[in-house]
Amino acid sequence: MRLLHLVVVGCLVAAAVALYQVKYESTSHVQRIAKLRSEIRAERERVAWLRAEWSRLSAPDRIQDLAQRHLGMQPVALGRTDEIAGLPEKPHPDADPLGDLIATLDPAADRTATGTVAGGN
Numbered sequence: 001m002r003l004l005h006l007v008v009v010g011c012l013v014a015a016a017v018a019l020y021q022v023k024y025e026s027t028s029h030v031q032r033i034a035k036l037r038s039e040i041r042a043e044r045e046r047v048a049w050l051r052a053e054w055s056r057l058s059a060p061d062r063i064q065d066l067a068q069r070h071l072g073m074q075p076v077a078l079g080r081t082d083e084i085a086g087l088p089e090k091p092h093p094d095a096d097p098l099g100d101l102i103a104t105l106d107p108a109a110d111r112t113a114t115g116t117v118a119g120g121n
Contacts, residue, residue, distance in 0.1 A: 056062070067073040091097055 064075060
């Protein structure tokens with residue numbers, strides 16, 4: 001009977017140690033979770049602050065004021081805009097606008113001081 005009591009007391013001590021260890025680990029995890037939530041909240045507040053700052057810095061009125069003050073730029077007058085119909089047509093994908101421009105150049109106008117055509121001998 002005495003042996004049975006010793007085994008039961010040993011089991012109770014082992015259970016108490018295991019319970020204490022689980023409690024200590026869970027408390028540690030809860031503290032870590034609280035710290036991470038606090039960090040996440042701080043980061044969200046910082047992101048919100050940065051978005052508000054970006055919104056303030058990129059405000060069109062502020063950009064226009066800075067352009068006028070530091071670059072001497074003026075707003076575009078409405079009379080300087082054109083209709084879409086006034087734009088040139090989009091070139092065909094197979095067209096070679098640079099080659100067409102070179103073909104229209106006068107070869108005599110592209111002579112160097114030595115009398116040779118640029119790029120030739």
